[in-house]
Amino acid sequence: MERAVPHAVPLGQMEVFQTLQRLHMTIFSQSVSPCGKFLAAGNNYGQIAVFSLSAALSSEAKEESKKPVVTFQAHDGPVYSMVSTDRHLLSAGDGEVKAWLWAEILKKGCKELWRRQPPYRTSLEVPEINALLLVPKENSLILAGGDCQLHAMDLETGAFTRALRGHTDYIHCLALRERSPEVLSGGEDGAVRLWDLRTAKEVQTIEVYKHEECSRPHNGRWIGCLATDSDWMVCGGGPALTLWHLRSSTPTTIFPMRAPQKHVTFYQDLILSAGQGRCVNQWQLSGELKAQVPGSSPGLLSLSLNQQPAAPECKVLTAAGNSCRVDVFTNLGYRAFSLSF
């Protein structure tokens, strides 16, 4: 029986545009809702899509549950970073930080609650905001990005309280060291700086590229990702992914990963990292690679662990990067399915 040759359906202009958009999409940031049931993802077109994790993980999940519940245009530029507080979703990208109510986000035509722009030194160019960090004890938000400063904003009043200067090039990533409390920032200048929030001073500087064991000059000296566990810190990027002991500023373990890593996090007794390769890597603190789980995007830019206590059934790891898909790992050993923009 001859198989009929399928006629080529002429795609409309709109559909071509949408397909091209999805092809060139990069998802930069993710954030889990405070109830644990929804995941928001921000892409390079400035759109934020909200997926329902509980629907996608339930036993009656269909193809539509893997599509976003709602997508809206949040920013004019890419959404580089998002965090969630108890009730709000904060997103930042093109120099502004906007807040959205989680309760309102699922309705169509959601409007932002407020938007703020940190005081920049030059008003000509507006530098992008690469990283957001919540400091729950002080109820403040720390922004860092293209203007090489860390701005601290009080969430209640919306006023910008401090600007921490010290980096000589733009800042990629932030991490919070809970015990002190201190903020770590890593940037293009290759240094990880620790700032004390109360005195607003730089407490410690670790210049990663100066240490021979971990520096890789052919990749550059930029620090792409940071994670901290109070006494220990993992950082990677241009130099190799290394575990540092903060008190003595010594590199203790170097993880043998050639590709620069873009996101790293501590989880139980493992370190999860993702970057230029397709896989999510799981490392033990001793430097051994425990597992490498491939995802669906050619490169990964962000990982998000849903550990919200309100929704233990949605406890998953989601990874997103250079594609329009968000991979969901229910068990760290394999990729269960992918949500798609």
Next chain:
Amino acid sequence: MLSTLSQCEFSMGKTLLVYDMNLREMENYEKIYKEIECSIAGAHEKIAECKKQILQAKRIRKNRQEYDALAKVIQHHPDRHETLKELEALGKELEHLSHIKESVEDKLELRRKQFHVLLSTIHELQQTLENDEKLSEVEEAQETSMEADPKP
């Protein structure tokens, strides 16, 4: 007629027995059902317990690995006692050498002073000798002029 009656009685007795048997079976099944429920609940608890233990064990493993990582770094550095001993030995050598240097310098100073004294005495002697020569020349000149005068 008697036989049909007895047959009816017999079948009724049989059905009564079967009824009893069914009731007892039901009780039995109920018992087994309850037992299984209990064991399921017990298994759930054990699972929760085991999960907690796993978390604990992971924490312990993490601590052990952190310790190992730091220990490796520490091992690279030399032992503290040895370094202290080396420091002490070096300190003593330093003292000894500085003593020697001091004594040598003292000797040098002494010699320098002695030479100085010697040279200055030589110069004085030279001066005195020259002075004496000059004096004797002047005296001779005076004598010859005196001799030349009284003989005109």
